[in-house]
Amino acid sequence: MDWSDSPEQAAFRKEVREFIQTQLPDRYRPKDAFAPGADSSEGGEEESELTAGWQADRKSQDPEKRETAKQWADALAARGWIAPAWPKEYGGAGLSVMEQFIYNQEMAESGAPSVGGMGVSMIGPTIIVHGTDEQKEEHLSRILSGEVAWAQGYSEPGAGSDLASLQTRAVRDGDEYVVNGQKIWTSGAHFADWLFALVRTDPEAPKHRGISFMVMDIKSPGITVRPIIDMGWKHPFNETFFEDVKVPVKNRIGEENRGWYVGMTLLDFERSGIAGAISYKRDMGQLKHFLETEDGKRFRRQDFNTTRLELADRAVETEVLFNFAFRIVSIQNRGLVPNYEASVNKMYGSELHQRISRTGTKAWGLYGNVWDSKSEHAPMKAHHIKDYVGSVPHTIFSGSNEIQRNVIATRGLGLPRG
Numbered sequence: 001m002d003w004s005d006s007p008e009q010a011a012f013r014k015e016v017r018e019f020i021q022t023q024l025p026d027r028y029r030p031k032d033a034f035a036p037g038a039d040s041s042e043g044g045e046e047e048s049e050l051t052a053g054w055q056a057d058r059k060s061q062d063p064e065k066r067e068t069a070k071q072w073a074d075a076l077a078a079r080g081w082i083a084p085a086w087p088k089e090y091g092g093a094g095l096s097v098m099e100q101f102i103y104n105q106e107m108a109e110s111g112a113p114s115v116g117g118m119g120v121s122m123i124g125p126t127i128i129v130h131g132t133d134e135q136k137e138e139h140l141s142r143i144l145s146g147e148v149a150w151a152q153g154y155s156e157p158g159a160g161s162d163l164a165s166l167q168t169r170a171v172r173d174g175d176e177y178v179v180n181g182q183k184i185w186t187s188g189a190h191f192a193d194w195l196f197a198l199v200r201t202d203p204e205a206p207k208h209r210g211i212s213f214m215v216m217d218i219k220s221p222g223i224t225v226r227p228i229i230d231m232g233w234k235h236p237f238n239e240t241f242f243e244d245v246k247v248p249v250k251n252r253i254g255e256e257n258r259g260w261y262v263g264m265t266l267l268d269f270e271r272s273g274i275a276g277a278i279s280y281k282r283d284m285g286q287l288k289h290f291l292e293t294e295d296g297k298r299f300r301r302q303d304f305n306t307t308r309l310e311l312a313d314r315a316v317e318t319e320v321l322f323n324f325a326f327r328i329v330s331i332q333n334r335g336l337v338p339n340y341e342a343s344v345n346k347m348y349g350s351e352l353h354q355r356i357s358r359t360g361t362k363a364w365g366l367y368g369n370v371w372d373s374k375s376e377h378a379p380m381k382a383h384h385i386k387d388y389v390g391s392v393p394h395t396i397f398s399g400s401n402e403i404q405r406n407v408i409a410t411r412g413l414g415l416p417r418g
């Protein structure tokens with residue numbers, strides 16, 4: 001298979017590279033944090049645990065970080081590159097499938113943070129398809145400027161894989177809905193300004209048919225966001241409670257009780273997973289490099305030869321994932337929509353991530369268990385043990401891997417439903 005760029009694609013790649021070279025603030029340029037003698041305060045505990053990333057910088061107490069976040073968002077916005085896949089008429093860049101792939105590949109290679117989060121990837125496209133002109137006017141430009149961040153309120157304590165059994169209730173009262181209930185695992189709600197949610201508006205209807213989709217200002221009276229700290233001591237998500245929250249009817253996207261179909265809107269945007277494939281490749285490269293340094297040899301387990309074979313397996317698997325990303329993009333480039341292939345990608349990528357972190361942890365023997373990234377006994381600043389713990393949820397979110405396997409079995413392999 002020949003994956004080389006056409007002349008037009010090569011020119012576009014050059015344009016993206018030059019943009020990154022000239023516009024990406026230093027703060028977001030990857031440092032060789034694991035190199036022997038690297039300053040251990042850089043990318044250290046405080047940074048990486050709770051405060052790293054563009055979203056956090058945007059809301060940081062530190063004016064310099066806020067300014068850096070704005071500078072990067074402004075540079076991207078000037079090109080329409082906050083939303084490279086959105087149509088131009090809505091302020092996106094309207095890039096073709098191949099251009100989006102190249103753009104994502106170059107951004108991931110450089111470690112540049114994306115801007116816009118769920119606003120760009122989820123709610124923006126949903127408003128483009130189902131929103132009124134007023135809703136487009138109100139929300140799209142503020143997503144594109146990076147001014148407003150969004151969180152997703154779908155899951156509830158009793159509704160995850162079986163999302164349609166959600167119980168958060170919205171009762172119409174004149175021009176408003178009154179919302180009561182609870183969402184859970186709301187990622188980034190502590191950084192978000194707005195929330196999009198699925199709520200039950202008709203409890204009598206069959207479960208998929210009594211749901212509406214609405215957006216709300218997260219600071220509305222009656223909304224409480226309570227942190228959930230994960231087992232790696234990070235704060236990625238929250239519980240979100242609604243107590244008599246008044247949501248204007250004009251904030252409903254789409255028809256009442258048709259919210260399920262609004263909530264499932266997925267546009268045919270670039271979904272190759274190339275960014276994940278690149279970051280695993282980078283991880284493997286860093287591990288291999290560090291294992292060969294004098295500092296790395298100090299930590300290596302005694303029977304290191306057994307680890308070599310595992311490392312080789314991981315390297316091959318990373319290459320497989322990389323080529324799989326090309327497969328997805330070539331499907332899209334032919335105007336088709338990846339179906340069970342997207343499930344294979346999610347399943348394989350998330351499980352590979354867990355395998356890489358396990359192999360990395362094993363390579364260091366007992367040192368692999370040291371959690372304190374500042375300890376002199378922590379190889380690669382405890383990267384692998386943290387990744388081991390941090391990668392656990394990857395097989396759960398975005399549709400658990402069991403659900404992906406169901407999709408592969410029924411749609412991909414044509415097996416009967418169990």
Ligand SMILES: Cc1cc2nc3c(=O)[nH]c(=O)nc-3n(C[C@H](O)[C@H](O)[C@H](O)COP(=O)(O)OP(=O)(O)OC[C@H]3O[C@@H](n4cnc5c(N)ncnc54)[C@H](O)[C@@H]3O)c2cc1C
Binds near residue numbers: 155185
């Ligand atoms: C890090 C993280 C971030 C998240 N962020 C968000 C967010 O921002 N917003 C949001 O709304 N939600 C979010 N979620 C929630 C996520 O979507 C759900 O956790 C996920 O859909 C699984 O639902 P559940 O946790 O209720 O598990 P359940 O659905 O109760 O599943 C429990 C187990 O049973 C298995 N199972 C369930 N049904 C089937 C079946 N039919 N066949 C085979 N096995 C099955 C599952 O695979 C799983 O192993 C996040 C989750 C995580 C871990």
